[in-house]
Amino acid sequence: MSCGEPHETDCSEILDHLYEFLDREMPDSDCVKFEHHFEECSPCLEKYGLEQAVKKLVKRCCGQDDVPGDLRAKVMGRIDVIRSGQAVPDQDVTAETAEPPQAAPPRTAPPRTAPAPQES
Numbered sequence: 001m002s003c004g005e006p007h008e009t010d011c012s013e014i015l016d017h018l019y020e021f022l023d024r025e026m027p028d029s030d031c032v033k034f035e036h037h038f039e040e041c042s043p044c045l046e047k048y049g050l051e052q053a054v055k056k057l058v059k060r061c062c063g064q065d066d067v068p069g070d071l072r073a074k075v076m077g078r079i080d081v082i083r084s085g086q087a088v089p090d091q092d093v094t095a096e097t098a099e100p101p102q103a104a105p106p107r108t109a110p111p112r113t114a115p116a117p118q119e120s
Contacts, residue, residue: 003043009033014044018051 003011014037020026021034038045081088 003041005041007037007041009037011037011041011044014038014041015047018048022048022052022055 014021014034017026017030017034021031024031026034038048078088
């Protein structure tokens with residue numbers, strides 16, 4: 001997404017790092033670049049507002065659930081791997097903690113019964 005106007009910071013860079021800005025996980029100097037961009041780019045400002053609203057809604061609806069410590073550690077470890085630029089294993093985080101699926105019992109057809117004799 002781009003508004004088509006030239007900016008000091010390109011729209012794609014803003015949108016690629018929008019959640020880092022929302023979560024205040026970037027240096028103040030980068031935050032200033034984002035704020036300046038939002039002042040001059042209404043499509044990015046609109047996207048920012050939408051993502052901010054979704055984040056608030058999720059926090060309000062789901063913010064009270066406790067996260068198991070081992071799951072939190074695995075997710076944070078995966079985030080660190082991604083940020084470091086290392087190759088991310090194909091295995092899903094949840095697959096590491098989930099028990100292997102149980103095989104379903106084989107399906108059998110119900111026994112056939114002879115039709116009831118008809119009275120004449």
